[in-house]
Amino acid sequence: MEPVESVEPLETPRPSPTVSALGLDRRIPHLNPVRERARFLEGGDFSSSAVRPPILDSWQRSRFFGVDADRIQAPYNADFDPHSRLATAARPVLDRLSDALQGTPMCLILTDSKGRVRERRTGDRALHRHLDDISLAPGFSYAEEYVGTNGIGTAAEDGRTAQVFGSEHFSERLQRVSCAAAPIRNPVSGRVLGLIDLTSWQHTASPLMVALVQEAAADIEERLLDIGSERERAALRAFLTSRQSSRRALVTLTDGLLLADAAATEMLGPADHRRLRELAADPSGLREQRMLLSDGRTVQLRGRQVEGDEPGGHPAAYLIELRLVAERDESGRHPVVRPPRLAGISGSSPVFRGVISQLIRHCEHGRWTLVEGEAGTGKQALVRAVHRHVAPAAPIGVHDAADARGGAAPWLRAVFQDLAEDRGTVVLRHLDLLSAHVLGQLDGVLRTTAGRSGWVAALLTHDRPRLPGAGAEALPDADRVAASRQADPVAAVRARFGAEVTVPPLRHRTADIPALVACLLARHGGDSGGVRCTDDALRALSRAPWPGNVRQLDGSLRYAQAHRSGPLIEESDLPPSLLSQAQHPLSAWESTERDLIVQSLLDHGGDKAKAAKALGISRATIYRKITAFGIRLGPEKG
Known part of the structure; x- marks a missing residue:
């Protein structure tokens, strides 16, 4: 969720340029790659000199994506916030330009960063109808992976201004139009937020369309900076006002700013900051609830939105109050003791120790526990280790819901039999x-066997961590189940469990990575051969975002062991994907390009000039790609 604030334009309105002043009545230079495109699509020999390099690169990507050259298959997604920061900043710029282009065969288009059309302003009825026919309309995606070479998709892929004339389009159906598009970037982070596109008939296109969209993108970026400043001022006002009356630690979040008072600064670490942002991004995440800090302590938090100036618009910021909670045992007389080490489980970070303490306590008291977490966090291994620690002589039965796909009745019967044994x-x-x-x-099975004394743990996987909403515990069981069923199917089962524990993702416990690496290498048999990671390799592993968590770390170490040339795992032995941190999910084409760049850099000791020469690209290009892909290697040699 990106908190935004809507403001009126601060600049003095510019006079609307005339069509002749914009140069839109001029014709483009002769360029006709029709024959070369046909040869390219047929897989035969063609003259690359007759096709501009950016267009040829885009054709190759389009073929790699499997785009149909004869049909438009643009997916549709109408989910768009008209009050978003991008839409608010772009609106006056689009208004001004659409007035200037009224009555001309030109169309202004605003898209998000993925090429999905969000707004369209057309000054010509015939062009309007044609754009509808080719699905260049609000809600449709014009990303290259769906429609092939075009101004919007190619600019999004290359991260720079792109102009595509009629016959340069990959799809036959797009060849009656020409277009130019420029990326709109966040003025602070440089991240692409969207694109501004100008589309015309092929025979009325002008090279000056590029200058126009670049100027429009610059105007929108300037307004984004103004809006950001206004939003941050609103956040600061809310922070200072609340600080006078609140007795709790206080944090205010915007998309690019975190304000914290002295108490919150001492209380929170970087991983806690990320967790707060995740909760703020979840519409239900700001209710009063508890959160486990990275140092093992628990806080009670409550949050509220800081409204912007525009009624009904998105919040300008999020204000969160935090209070430390003293953890006690069931009798309330003694502080919680530090958890013991569990066999086969590595990790001593405070947040992970806190999870182990909770699970051991719930297992000892037979409290049914819902164990949540992202895929690959090791939920089952942790539950098994806790069971072995608390009740090593007792049996453990594991029932995977995936087995119910072959028949639910036998699976439910096996679950019932295990639960009924008590x-x-x-x-x-x-x-x-x-x-x-x-x-x-x-x-129904869980309700029937609710009185059993043994521990029951249900493992639930989700894409992002979530905490239970406040207030549900106060309802009677029947009311909780009824209310939960209306929310989602899993909620009815969730209500049967008296405790919930979230296993943190690996990115929230990076301090555990060295111990995890040693444990996983030993598990692979690496201890007998003295295999270990160098310091550079460990630093690279600690920097990685780990969307696949411990499972991905395990796979990466297996890859490194297979590629090492000695007893040490070097940084160059790691999968190339770990050595970059791109700001957006990479396409298959981008992943291949990134891997080639990483390998070339490794082959040449980090020397960017030599790596660029070996790849046949300029030094400026490799620097831009390194930045775009977030490639991070050890210090350059030599």
């Missing part, structure tokens, strides 16, 4: 895979 631990995995109907049947 001893040992029962683990239910992947409940998120069950249909609503089977979840309802499972809910």
Whole structure:
């Protein structure tokens, strides 16, 4: 979620330029790659000198994506916030330019960073109808992976201004139009937020379309900076006002700013900042609730939105109050002791120790526990280790919901039999895979066996961590189940569990990576050969974002072991994907390009000039690609 604030334009309106002043009545230079495109599509020999390099690169990407050259298959997604920061900043610029272009065969288009059309201003009826026919309309995506070479998609892929004349389009259906598009960047971070495009008939196109969209993009970026300043001022006002009356630690968040008072600064670490941002991004995440800090302490937090100047618009910021909670045992007389080490489990970071403490406590008291977390965080391994520590002689039964796909009745019967034995631990995995109907049947099984004394742990995987909403615990069980069923199918089963624990993602416990690496290498048999990671390799592993968590770390180490040339795992042995941190998900083409650049840099000791020469690209290009892909290697040699 990107908090925004709508403001009126601060600059003096510019006079509307005339069509002749813009040079839109001029014709483009002769350029006709029709024959070369046909040869390219047929897979035969063609003259690359007859095609501009950016267009040829785009054709190759389009073929790699499998784009149909004869049909337009643009996906549709109408989910767009008209009050977003981008839309608010672009509106007056689009108004001014559309007035200037009224009555001309020109169309102004605003898209998001992925090429999805968000707004369209057309000054010609015939062009308007044609753009509808080719799905160049609000809601449709014009990314290269769907429609091939075009101004919008090519500018999004290259990260720079692109102009595509009629016959240069990959798709036959786009060849009646020409277009120019320029990226709109966040003035602070440089991240692409969207694109501004100018489309015309092929025979009325002008090279000056490029200058026009570049100027428009610069105007929108200037307004983005103004809006950002206004939003930050609103956040600061809310922070200072609340600080006078609040007795809790105080934090204010915007998309690019975090304000914290002295108490919050001492309390929170970088991982806690990320967690707060994740909660603020979740519409239900700002209710009063508890959060485990990276140092193992627990805080009670409550948050509210800081409204912007425009009624009904997006919030300018989020104001969050935090209060430390003293953790006590069930009797309330003694502080919680530090958890013991669990066999097969590595990690001593405070946030991970806190999770282990909670699970051991719930297992000892037989409290049914919902264990949540992202895929690959090791939820099952952790639950098994806790069971072995607390009740090593008791049985443990694991029931994977994936097995219910072959028949729900046998799976439910096995679950019931294990629960009815009233001893040992029962683990239910992947409940998120069950249909609503089977979840309802499972809910009945859980209700029937609710009095058992053994521990029951249900493992739930989700893309992002979430915390339970406040207030649900105060409802009677029947009311909780009824209310939960209306929210989502899993919620009815969730209500049967008296405790919930979230296993943190690896990016929130990077201090555990060295110990995890040693444990995983030993598990692979690397201890016998003395295999270990160099300091540079460990630093690279600690910097990686790890969307696949411990499972991805394990796979990366297996890859490194297979590629090492000695007893040490060097940085160059790691998968290329770990050595870059791009600001957006990479396409297959971008991933291949990134891997080639990383490998060339490794082959030449980090020397960018030599790597660029080996790849056949300029030094400026490799610097730009390194920045775009977030490639990070060890210090250059020589």
